[in-house]
Amino acid sequence: MTDNELIWRIAGGSGDGIDSTSQNFAKALMWSGLNVFTHRHYPSRIRGGHTYVEVRAKDEPVQSRGDGYNFLLALGDSFARNPQEEAYYGKEELKPLYENFDDLREGGVLLYDEGLLDDEDVDEIGLEEAAEENNWHVVPMDLRGIAKEHGREIMRNTAGIGATAAILDISTDEFEKLIKQNMSGDMQEANLNVLHDAYDAASELDVDHDIEVPEDSHDEEQVILSGSNAISYGAIDEGCRFISGYPMTPWTDVFTIMSQHLPAFGGISEQVEDEIAAAALALGASHAGVKAMSGSSGGGFALMSEPLGLAEMTETPIVLVEAMRAGPSTGMPTKPEQADLEHVLYTSQGDSARVVFAPANIRECYTQTRSAFRIAYEYQIPAIVIYDQKIQGELRNLPASHFDEEPNADPGSVLTEEEIQDAAHHSSGKFQRFLHEPEDGSNVSPRSVPGQKDGRFLATGNEHNPSGHISEDPENRIAQMNRRLNKLDDIRADLDENTSHQTYHGPEDADYGILVWGSQQGTVFEAVDRLNENGHSVKALGVSDMAPYPKEEVSEWLESVDEALVVEMNATAQFRGLTQKELGKYGDKMSSLLKYNGNPFEPAEIVDGFESSIDGEELAASNMKYVPAAGD
């Protein structure tokens, strides 16, 4: 294991193929034996504008995007060349170059496509001064020219990869393999030629730098995929065969993946008129006996508040996915934030009984989506998987065996027709769907499905008696409310027994703690390792169960530290608030490190934030906010 790492950033305009090029680059590095992790940055714009993707590669599992980067491939924004709108676009074609100056590390390599940019323009942005100051190795290459020689300008991405490989001394074998796998005929040949020409041209330049790309080999077969892939696959493996949705970034990803694959698995996908309908359809399918899901992002999820409450009251199982982006309202469509936590916990009227999981990474996206379905259908309760634009967009490799799990098609607590015959019926002829005290002593009264003989009942959003008839009888009300709410205790016990979704990191006897939820866990864990190397005594607890809240686990952990810093990507410390509310204390023990500028934390920021907080100093960085402990 070495400290060497490559963080390669490719920048260009949206629509320039930045995303697919970075995916291929990451895959090729994975094939060569490295562990990879990608971080996407893109504007809410389809073509043009500054976009970049980082690929971080190490010889150990990568938990986060890292701090800054050490290799820039700047392609130039080809959509900036619009003669009619020149005035508007201005010098936008240079953006992929100068907008990336800030985070390129000292001694890093900057490879740019001079074929797209005029020398005069490049002079104006101060590249020379910046390079001198930071000891960058600047490599201008006519990537566009190399591409055009073999046909089309668009292949400059391939030229960039070839040049990168030469400068970093990476074999082109894996890239060739990818080109052969993805393309055929003339396209394949042209791309192979571009790859080799650019490689040869860059080899001659002999760039002298310190980046060492580590080498390693995986013990087992790897796959590279996104959080949205993992959520979709978790759903399919847990027997979900119905999805309904309305497009909204970043939820669209899961919706698209599911829609593309479900029919082949014998399932149904429905794109409908709005999000109210989307969630209502999932409810209808589930009521009729199918495992179903829907989802959205903040604004669309707001519309789902009604059907969500209906699912709670009628005890109809459904799984909803909430892919967070920065709010309020339309907010920043392509930027991550963790600010919808209270939205998913509390939206909809009345005292609510729902389950909320916030997976930390791609691994957890798969397992917790499976948990969400199992819990929803066993306990007849809506379950929500909340994740964010960060996990949605990032790719990461993990052993393929993680997904080597048996499918589970069990529809949960549903009776067969034979069992319905033996079950209690009301004198009106209706099946007792909502018993006050189910026979097995649990809080779950098994359901029937329309079409089953003698299983007729009424599902209603009104309070109802055991056979589903609307009732405002006070005693019935209390019995039904208690049973619905008590399920949450049962679910907590079930989760504690079967799967803890919480992750502990760092030395058990550490003095300080960092508490974190959802997608920021990996970054915090990396920061914790560095803090301990710096001589601090820190551990972290990553929480993924938002509801029912893992009170005992978090409580014990908070007892074990002197102070805890709660790290989250929002402005109002929602998770810290939840923790304090659920545990009823520790307000004097928890301070907050918050970030809400549209970018996720980097490990160094957490290190800085932690150090300034224990030193009682102001945060040096202006992109974060520190909120001290408030008392109980």
Place this chain on the structure above:
Amino acid sequence: MSAFSAINEEREIERDEFTPGIEPQATWCPGCGDFGVLKALKQAMPEVGKNPDEVALFTGIGCSGKLNSYFNSYGFHTIHGRSLPVARAAKLANPNLEVIAAGGDGDGYGIGGNHTIHTARENHDMTYIVFNNEIFGLTKGQTSPTSPKGHKSKTQPHGSAKSPIRPLSQQLNAGATYIARTAAVNPNQAKEIIAEAIEHDGFAHIDFLTQCPTWNKDAKHYVPYTDVQQSDEFDFDVSDRAEAAEMMRKTEERLYEGEVLTGRMYIEDERPSYGQEKRQIGEMPEEPLAERYFDEDAEWERTYDNLLEHHK
């Protein structure tokens, strides 16, 4: 054996099977048109040969939503305006279910107007009955989307400046393949139309005029009515779109002039239902999806065997 043995059970169906063993106390007002819908619906079931266990009735909120309590079948009393999307998915999940949705004029033409249009557009194989009494009943008499222009209520004390919605024309444009108007005061026609609508293979929209003697004193203008199929004055081809459009225009205009025209307004038999279309293009399984969850022999594929390959 199917997990849903009640479906397609072959036997004589009695009307009384749809009356709950113990009738919940009726909370509709005396003289309410909703009784007429309930009666017509119950009478239609033996005609189409459906038994209570294979029928799923989805309602919205309001007086019409109570239909579920007095009709013995599987029921889902959903939320205001949302009966259609819930019903649609149940039909897709189990196409063998007889799916009926019902709601008021506020429910279907106001708050749920979007769903009404889209369900018609997609031509789901189901029946939608809108209890149209031109008033919000359960919230105590406010103006509804079908209230006439100038209608005075507590929320529109100066008289409504809005023209009423034209549900028949709207649903024709949206794509419904069976559109009819009937009235609670005409139980025989209502029964026939409901039975036809249920048997229709596509989206059947019934605008069901129901009087509200409590909040809408004008309800009496629903008597007398004219059955456009029975009257020589209206010799039109119910399968001709243009003629149907003209008929609907007349029907909707004359309603507010005090003349009630009822009957079948449009019937299109050629267009396949949404489920058929989806099956044809391979977006829906041949067998009812819901059955698979009860079939011990069903094979459940997993992503590991199918989808992981291109991530490797």
